[in-house]
Amino acid sequence: MQILDWYTAQQIADLNLSSLPNTKAGVINRAKKELWINRKRSGRGGGVEYAFNSLPSDAQEEIHIISARLAAKAQAKALKGNQPKPATQPKEANYLPEVIWSGWEDATDKQKARATEKVGGCFAVDDLVNTGMGVVEAIETVAADTDVSTGSLKRWYYKVRNFERSDWLPILLGNYQPSKSRQADFDEQAWEAFKADYLRLERPQMGTCYERLKLLAAEHNWTIPSLSSVKRKLENDIPKPQRVLLRQGERALADMYPALVRSVETLEAMEWINGDGYQHNAFVRWHNGDIVRPKTWLWQDIRTRKILAYRTDLSENSDTIRLALMDLVSRYGIPRKLTIDNTRAAANKWMTGGVKNRYRFKVKEDDPMGIIPLLGIELFWTSVQFGMGHGQAKPIERAFSHGGLGETIDKHPLLAGHHAGANVLDKPDNYHGGKDGASYEDFITALEQGIELWNNRVKRDTEICQGVYSFDQVFKRDYANATVRRATTEQMRLLMLMSEAVTLKPNGTFSLSCGGKVFGQKNRYEAVDLIGSNHKKVVVKFDPDKLHDTVWVYSLDGRFLAEADCTEKVAFGDKATGREHDKARKQYVKSEKAMAKAQQAMGVKELAELMPEVEEEAVSTPSITEIMVTQGNTVRKQTVEADADVENEFDTDFMRAMAMFKGDE
Known part of the structure; x- marks a missing residue:
């Protein structure tokens, strides 16, 4: 086939190109949309013909391929003469x-299903042709056995027979082109103005931004365009992650990541x-x-998700x-690993002291070893991403979400009438x-x-319950086969006691901060055995509920030194009471400050504004004035009345004196 410089719409349709429509009307519509170069056709029939160079590049490439394939086929036929073609001879993929x-992936499922139905009939025709049956007879035979018309089957088969059977499916798909709706006119400056207004962290409502856009327009x-067109353009032009x-x-963008x-x-x-x-x-x-509103701390097993232990208090x-x-x-025993947030309560030195990557507080060399590392538990902190804690790192967070403990506890019948809402x-x-509150x-x-x-x-x-079991059921099953470390009596004592690093005075006394201050003083303790010792810093272990009783003193490396008794019971005897007292004191100071402020109806600035402005004082002229007059090398005092004209004489004497001071005279 010779490649022409100009083609009519019917000639292009007859080529059955995969990149162009296979009907005359379809080719004409495509040419109008893409503005193909055309001219009036001379000769019988008239009409329009299109320049080969203005066709889409895919179509030009296909025409070159078809031309080369047909030329090779004609050459092979000339060499072989009239010998019959073997039925099993494969077609050359030129x-x-x-x-x-x-275009296969851009087609819809419905279009793909239709192409699959078509290719089945074409395979049946081709199988009969390969047995030696004529093409027309094969098409009529298959059409008689199916509901497909002879004309349709003939059109499909002639469209694909010169290609490999493995490539028939996309050819029968037709020239699928995704529909492109026409976009309304939208000035570029207006579009940029709308994006600047709508795409900001204040998250203004789209309708309000559109009203402002109309004013600017x-x-x-x-x-x-209309608001719906603006919304459609926004969704098409700006990907959702960027919006x-x-x-x-x-943080919201990071949450979109799987x-x-x-x-x-x-x-x-x-x-x-x-x-x-x-x-x-x-x-x-x-x-x-x-x-x-109380706060409860809960410990949960990560494998089975069972809540194992909990304590509740006024705060965390x-x-x-x-x-x-x-x-x-x-x-249950001592766990091997533990994950918590890096909050002030969880990362306190009594729990996590000595952990190298502890970063909520300043790490000091004399901090006592915390309970978690002393028990041999490997501690993991949850990460902080984009300024917020990463809750996904802790499975227990899911127990706090919708349908969690808020449903089973906060909405319990015993608490009816006292629920505050989420x-x-x-x-x-x-x-x-x-x-009012529940008891x-x-x-x-x-x-x-x-x-x-x-x-x-x-x-x-x-993963472990598999949609069948409860947390408790899988924990009982797996705990029976687990290797668990049991705590010794000494380790349990560590959990019951807290510790604080203090300065030991030469006389064997020290003070603890845990009980707070009352009238500016703390509880004072005395260890007689440590009088005159070389220990400047020691670790004191104590029961937080019995601060007025005996406490135990250890060296910084953990060796027991002595017992100490409370000699001045000034501060609170238990840590919880001290904490509540501190909270009450802060509330008292806050309320008194509010009442004191109410006493001052006028502010300091308002008072300053009411002050009168300072006026320059008018100085009266005295009736008699004494001046110093220089006569030669002598300075004499002279009395002058107020109305005397001494200005010129005074200025002359003053200038002379200044010149003498500078060495001019």
């Missing part, structure tokens, strides 16, 4: 399969635990009469964390603003029953 298959004579970054920040899925299959029960504090959404009347503090860990170790928009109708006993009962319900709920969708 084309680029990747070009033919390029009227001011600057911009052409803008999220510009409107919600880096989370790392970690398998816990290789862990044993009690090998690795994690812990966190949960702020309850229910008001409780505490021991001291305060109406509070080192006592609840330590005592909850004591409960866990006493009942946020300000989720307040129940019986919310009373924290004016402490009812709260503890709800806490115990709620955690038990959480652990015993079956059909948990986790």
Whole structure:
């Protein structure tokens, strides 16, 4: 086939190119959209013909391939004469399969299914032709056995028969082109103005931004489309990750990234635990009469997800964390690994002192070794990403989300009427603003029953529960086969005691900060055995509930030195009471400051504004003035009346005196 310089629409359609329509009307429409070079056709029939060089590059390449293939076929036929072609002779692939298959992935499932139906009929026709049957007879035979018309089957087969059978499927797909809707006119400056307004961290509403855009368009004579067109352009031109970054920040963009899925299959029960504090959404009347929302610290097994131990208090503090860990170790043993947040309560020196990568507080060389490293537990901190904690690193966070402990505890029937809601928009109708609370006993009962319900709920969708078992069931099963370290009596004592590094005076006395200060003084302790010792810094271990009793003194390297007795019981005798007193003192100071401020109706600046302005004092002229007059080398005092004209004489004498001072005279 010779390549022409000009082609009619029908000639292009007859070529059955995969990159162009195979109908005359389709070719004409494509030519209009892409503005092919055309001219009036001379000769019979008239019409329009299109320049070969203006056709799409894919179409030009296909025409070259078809031309070369037909030329090779004609040459081979001339060499072989009239010898019949073997039925099994394969066709030569004188084309680029990747070009033919390029549009397959852009087609819809419905179009792919139709192409599959077509290729089945073409395979049947080709099988009959390869047995020696004529093409027309084969097409009629297959058409008679199927619901496909003879004309359609003939058109399909003639379209694909010169290609390899493995490439027939995309050819029968047709010339699929994704629909491109026409975009409305939108001035570039207007588009940039809309993006600057909408794509910012304040997250303004799109409708409001569009109203501002209309005002700008009227001011600057911009052409803008409808709001729906603007929204469609925004979604098409700016990928969603970029929209999220510009409107919600880096953390929201990072949350779009697929989370790392970690398998816990290789862990044993009690090998690795994690812990966190949960702020309850229910008001409780505490021991001291305060109406509070308690906070509970919980320890959870990472493999089975069972909550193993917990303690509750007014706030998240080192006592609840330590005592909850004591409960866990006493009942189940010592875990090998532990994950917590780097919060002030969790990372305190009594729990994590001595850990090298501890960065919540300043690491000091004389810090006592914390309970966690002393028990031989490997500590892992959760990471901080883009200014926020990475909660996905702790599985227990999922117990605090929707459908978690808030449902089983905070909405327990015993706490009815005292639920505060998860946020300000989720307040129940019986919310009373924290004016009353459930009894402490009812709260503890709800806490115990709620955690038990959480652990015993079956059909948990986790890697270990497999949608069948509860957390408690898989823990009992796996814990029976686990290798667990049991705590000794001395290790349990470590959990019950706290420690603090203090300065030891030469007379064997020291003070502890844990009890707080009362009237500016702390509890004072005396160790007679350490009088005159060389220890400047020591570690004191104590029971936080019995600060007025005996405490134990150790060297910095952990050797026991002596017992010390409290000689001045000034501060509180237990750490919890001291903490509550400190909170009450701060509330008192805050309230007094507010009342004192109310006494001052006028501020200092307002007072300053009321002060009169300073006016320059008018100085009267005295009736008699004494002046010093120089006569030669003598300076004489002269009395002058107020109306005397002495100005010129005084100026002359003054200038002469200045000249003498400078050495001019």
